[in-house]
Amino acid sequence: MTPKDKQVVLMILGGWGITPAWSGNILNYLNTPHFHNLWKTFFHINIEPFPGKYSFCARQGSEISFANIGTGRINPDEGDQINEAIKSGVFLRHTGIQNAFRSTQGALHIVSLVDTRGKHSRLEHLAGLLIVARGFNVPKIFFHLGLMSGDDPNDRAYYELQKIIRMIEPFPNVEIASLFGSNFVLENDNKIKSIKILFNLLTRGHGLYFNQNFSEIFDRYYQKGGIDNTFPPSALNIDSKIIGRVNAGDTIIIANLKIDSIRPFVKIFDSPNIVGTPFDKKKLSNLKIYTFFNHGMGSKSISIFNRKTIPNPLSKVLSDNKLTQLKIAHIDKKFQIGYYFNGGNFEKYDNENRKVFPISRLDQNWLLGADEIYWDFKKAFLKRSHNFYLVSFSNADLLGHFGDMDIASKAIKKFDNIIGEIANITLERGADLIITADHGNAEEIIEKQTGEHKRYHTTNPVPFIFVSSKNLRPRAESLSLEGDIPPLYNSYTHASIAPTILDLFGLIKPSQMSDEGLITNELPIKNGVN
Template structure:
């Protein structure tokens, strides 16, 4: 039976990462007697919190959404870019049901396949390797009428880099023996997200009617734009022609694959093709098309989705709920969605026995004006709840280290860290008073690196550094981890796990079995 008389408290010190001492490390510059005592008294681990360990591309910095999602899910949820990359690497991409069925439909009617998206290695909205894989897949499915409608970047890549990317694309298509670049457009037109429908309309007309600037070849068109000081992002929708006529036009019966994986800037052009009751501009009669998108751009959009969102069936909060245990999720406004929606695996509704407590963030123009933020109010409410004894599990976010570090103000961030150390002492004392167990961790780093040591400039952004995990309980005192701390410098500690290991560790402490969906491992 679960030991329901022993509450478990998960404390998330948002933005508290591990890095060697430096002139920009607010955590090691701060006075933190409580934290230092904890890491030398209780089992302490270093956890990977960025890159592939949280489902992001290699080396990419962690973030609060992914961090809380991983902490709550107990598994790595691969985000869109690495998820698609992995499917290409293991070849499952080439048997993706959505892509294969669309290609077979087109083949049966001898129609055309149009691949629409940004041709860029930027990895923010799209990735050029995904386009190459789609062309390979279509060729393997026996299609020979394949057209690329290339959107040009210039924002997540150098402003004048599209020519090289288009030349690389055409080389790849030539090797396959199928596929041609049919149109070009800067993202300014093709990927508007701010309801500038005149831009979207201009792009739509180029694709469907052949109206727009014209050129005999894609590369020549880009060179001409560069000569006139018009660069990638702002290149006007341009139609590639052959013998004075458009190479192709999208028409009834054709298939479209929108290959951007990020949704926000792909919605408007996709809606223009697929919505029945469309009134943003006069598109003429709606074309009858087979349409697929790489990822889900919008719920209820009438398209097939090749990589739909992964569903977290058994997040930690559900497992605790189904064991008839009560739980309380606490945060201030800035991080409230993170301890509710994201921690619960993207579930909008709370589970049975789960309560939420929102503490308003202070009304200041910048959080360096109040480094304590709403931390003291959160602490008071948490301690009151612990003494009342109504809940078996608590998840609490303290936003200070992250939100104050985002201001770039090093002295204020040091104050935020020292404040956190102070209230951590109060929370630990209150938890031990009621025979509780605390797990003190973070979702990602930030406060440990406010100065770029190579350039000397202020660094306000997240990092890919590891984060701490300290397990505090009376019975664990002086039971330090095998590879635990020998000094106060946690950066000397080798990472022993990942964020996905926290939920299984909590379940082991409670005495509940780990669901099969959780691939993380208990650290105890």
């Protein structure tokens, strides 16, 4: 059988960690019998999702997991790299940082989300920029801040904003000039209406106005039931004068870390006509736009730090061998299945197709839209339209963040049926199925110490299950057929998955992939015995 005759399916379950059954784990056997039967029946092992020294902030996203899976290597987290540069002093001396401060002919604008989890941005990075500012005679520095908070109602962005306010107190030339909710950035980066609102706020001051009495503003806003992510776009107004708009000759530093929180700002300043309203280009002439890293958007923005794309990720190797790929996911994994899985390469490879589906409201669809993903996958799979399928479901992660044990348990039961259906059709067609997860969450909805809702991703191991009707031998000795949970930690990571997939296709893995595959065709076994 040639590689073109084969079908391999990789199912990535968002927020599906492995831990012994307990009252705070909705992924127990009663709720997920199909998953547990697959675990008992087929080769399985625990994968450590965050090996090494990934910070708490790095673990709050799935980007690094998808990157490690797709490239077959353990990649550094960019936010952690910047933290190390600040601690070591490299940040202060870095040519890219210094060029950004030297480039401005007017004001310096720092655009950043205020993310309480530290996924999209970190206060340490803003503090580092202010330290650098001491050595440059920049007349005015303006912060334009997008407010973002997670699931905890007590974890409000205003608490982080207070830290920024204290941070800028020693700097008389620094002011907070704009505030807006993160939804205008993250959930609408392709919607012209939201881009237009951001553009008009930052350049013209359109929106609501605020003074510098932040405590009064936010007390009133929260009392009315307002949430950070939908905070109305607002501009600083002192004595009836709008302060801190972007003008010709200014410099902008976009201090966000993730591509979905960088792209909207790059778009509006790279191509201001995108907003659809007349705008005098002279008002933005000689404007310099800097980002921490180059995320391959083909824009005029300048990257401060060099970022090397991974030359031969799994998707490229498959494409180079004329194998077709279909990647399907919930829309929140849009960039994970593309940009991050492909090692920082933004464009699709030949024969690579991607589809994303909206997340349904839980009160309207217990499956949160996973049924649409499943039916689209099934239709393509039964037609044998592709060789490799990446199917990503966010259900467990979304339910873990939701936090209601009773509702989440009912919803995960329904989703477990989809896991069983995908396993059945892959077995019937003689295809290979790998089930894994990006990180944990739903296995610990409750804090064991306090009994309260746990609102962050866990560091628990995640599953690796190899579902196949073929006689294939597990390469790793600790791969097992029994139903017991293996030791919680071992040496296997997400980096083993891409080499495993290449082995299944009979392809040679590139040298950049650090780990060996977990399955081999060389020594067939029957009933788990050589």
